[in-house]
Amino acid sequence: MDVAVQAALILFVGVAFFLIIGTPISVGIGVSSALAMFSIVSFDNGLLASAQRMFSGMNSFTLLAIPFFILAGVIMNNGGIAIRLINCAKVLSGRLPGSLAHTNIVANMLFGSISGSAVAAAAAVGSTMSPLQEKEGYDRKFSAAVNIASAPTGMLIPPSNTLIVFSLVSGGTSIAALFMAGYIPGIMWGLACMVVAYFMARKRGYKSAERVTFKQGVRVFLDAIPSLLLIVIVIGGIIKGVFTATEGSAIAVVYSLFLSFVYRTIKVKDLPRIFLESTRTTAIVIFLIGVSSIMSWVMAFTNIPGIIADALLAATDNLLVILLIMNIVLLIVGTFMDPTPAVLIFTPIFLPIALSFGMNPVHFGIMMVFNLSIGTITPPVGPVLFVGARVANLKIEDVIKPLIPFFLVTVLVLMIVTYIPQISLFIPELLGLIK
Structure with a gap:
């Protein structure tokens, strides 16, 4: 042989x-x-x-951003930032039917855009919103499904650790461009969940929230501004070239820690526990990247990417069909594999094929991460699914049925993002990050 x-x-x-x-x-x-x-x-x-x-x-200097963003996410999860974002989301979601469900979705988008972690968003926002929704008569299964379905938006809306990993594996695709490319797809995911929640809330007869006065709304926004400023400081600094993504991640840690001390939600004695929690998560991710480097060498030696590319191209030379095949494969892979190892394994296989058809690597990266983000809410592995169900004190099988409409609509958004490149590329091109 x-x-x-x-x-x-x-x-x-x-x-x-x-x-x-x-x-x-x-x-x-x-x-x-x-x-x-x-x-x-x-x-x-x-x-x-x-x-x-x-x-x-x-x-890799770039990889240093991952432990820092993970640490920032853990600090935010413990530092009282989530509740301020939830209050802000209540104002933003207005008086739609099932307003608490919409608040949950918007809060996940805001928290995810700051922490970059879908699991952290599901835990922090879900643990706060579930009791509130239950008190208002919301079905716990519906509430859990809303929380689970919207939590992965933080994997697309920057900062995103998965996009950082893709940047590394793809040979240095601009992190700034990837970050900016994730905004519209991530927001589209959240809006799609809000559409489903709206119709389900109307069907179930869930009421809208009480009207918030202008004075109350201003007070809530002012309270949330320090937390929201983190997005402006970190992402704005990266885009303007003031600092790199790695340096921005360190700034996110310092700023979130400062806010937590100001809010008096974290004490010095809590820091060892927070550092240990973030270290455990970081160790898993970085070790995975290390062993995947061995696998990449073996794959290059055996020319596995070339063999798969030849097989695909022999079957069809239509880019639309090839992208559909890639999507199906990644959706299946995402059901039993976490996004990070999937990115490490399949980027070297699929990216060269996409590039041979002239596909922009930034667009491909968003498509891939979107795919694998859906996998985080699907059994049997789905980490967000497990965390969201646990926070709601439900079994996995209890939330599968109400989750199906959200799953279908996110797959529809995925197809739109896949076949309309400008959805991903518009902002990076506007900012001159892609030539």
Whole structure:
């Protein structure tokens, strides 16, 4: 058997085996990639090469943004910022039927745009909104579905750790351009959820909230301005070139910590717990990136991306059909794999195909992350689905049925984003981030 074919079989069979038996994805990728490496070179050289690939994969200044943004998200989750954004969302969502559901969606969009974490948004906003909606007579299953469906908007609306990972794997696609490209698709996702919530709320007879006076609205906005300023400072600084995304992530940590101390919601004694929580999450992500570097080397050696590209191009030379196939594959992959490993595995496979058709890498990155974000709310793995159900004290199967309409409408938005590139590229081009 050819060495390249043997290595490819070891890699994919190994990853599939470890996924089936429930091994953590990072361990499965690492062990399978190392075994494939050993089939190519001697054990000693393979061990050395694997260690070198892991180190070089993690040795990136850009990657420093991930632990900082994760830490900022944990601080915000504990620092009283969520409740101020929820109050602001109440004013923004107006007096629509089922106004608390719309408040939940808008709050997830705001919190996600600051923390960059769908799971953090589902936990922070859901834990606050669920009791309020239950008190007003909302069905708990409906409330949980609204929270779960809208939480992933933070994976598209910047800052987004998944877009940072895509930038790294894709060979240096502009993080600023990716961040700006995520705004319209992320907002479209949120608005689509609001449309579904509106019709479901009318059908169930949920009332609108009491009218907020102008004076009350101003007071709420003023209270939320310090939190909202984080978006302006971090994203504005990155776009203007005042600092890099990595430096901006550090500023986000300092600013969110400062706000939390001002609000007196975090004490010095809470910091070790916060640092430990963020360190655990960071370790998982960075280790995953490291072992994926070994896998990337094996895939390059065995020419797996080229083989898959040839197979796709042999089936059709129509870009619309190829994008549909990619979407279907990524939607399926997203149901059992977290976004980060999926980006690390499938970007080297699909991106060259997209580029060969003249597709902009920024547009492709948004399409890919949008796809995989949907996977976070679908079983069997869906981390946002699990967190959202746990926050609402429900079983997973209880929220699947009310979640289906939201799932269908997000897939529809995905198709629109996929086939209309300007939705993603309009803002980056307007700001001169894409030539």
